Amino acid sequence: MRAGMALVVFVALIAVVLHVDPADAYLWIKALHIIAVISWMAGLFYLPRLFIYHTDAAPGSETSETFKIMEQRLLKVIMNPAMMISWVLGLYLAWSVYGFSGGWLHAKIGLVVLMTAAHVYFSRSVKRFARDENKRSARHWRLMNEVPTVLMIAIVILVVVKPFA
Numbered sequence: 289m290r291a292g293m294a295l296v297v298f299v300a301l302i303a304v305v306l307h308v309d310p311a312d313a314y315l316w317i318k319a320l321h322i323i324a325v326i327s328w329m330a331g332l333f334y335l336p337r338l339f340i341y342h343t344d345a346a347p348g349s350e351t352s353e354t355f356k357i358m359e360q361r362l363l364k365v366i367m368n369p370a371m372m373i374s375w376v377l378g379l380y381l382a383w384s385v386y387g388f389s390g391g392w393l394h395a396k397i398g399l400v401v402l403m404t405a406a407h408v409y410f411s412r413s414v415k416r417f418a419r420d421e422n423k424r425s426a427r428h429w430r431l432m433n434e435v436p437t438v439l440m441i442a443i444v445i446l447v448v449v450k451p452f453a
């Protein structure tokens with residue numbers, strides 16, 4: 289319910305920005321996009337860390353049950369809404385500012401698709417952990433923890449440097 293409310297507030301804020309002063313909308317939408325991306329990335333960095341610790345907890349233990357709650361709340365309250373907002377605002381900016389043109393933009397969108405695939409993988413893993421069906425080692429989750437980092441570095445370079453038009 290809190291995630292739904294946060295999403296409603298965020299959408300309302302976007303609507304107010306567009307309605308009050310459309311000339312300044314670009315900067316506000318860009319700022320809101322960056323906030324959403326930061327929130328999404330925080331979750332993508334933290335969730336695999338939770339999996340590492342959860343892997344070491346005995347299934348059914350109090351510790352394991354606590355990790356299940358933490359993982360589900362992180363996914364549903366922060367990560368899912370942040371990902372959706374990042375996509376919506378990012379596509380809006382790609383269309384309204386760049387007209388979906390530019391090699392760097394196409395590459396960036398491709399990497400964001402890969403980031404979304406990692407998100408989906410983590411989301412399915414939350415469900416496996418909830419059923420006490422994790423088959424992956426802590427080492428696997430340490431390696432998976434690096435995937436969002438590498439993608440983020442490449443995305444930021446593409447956005448800031450725009451190495452190819």
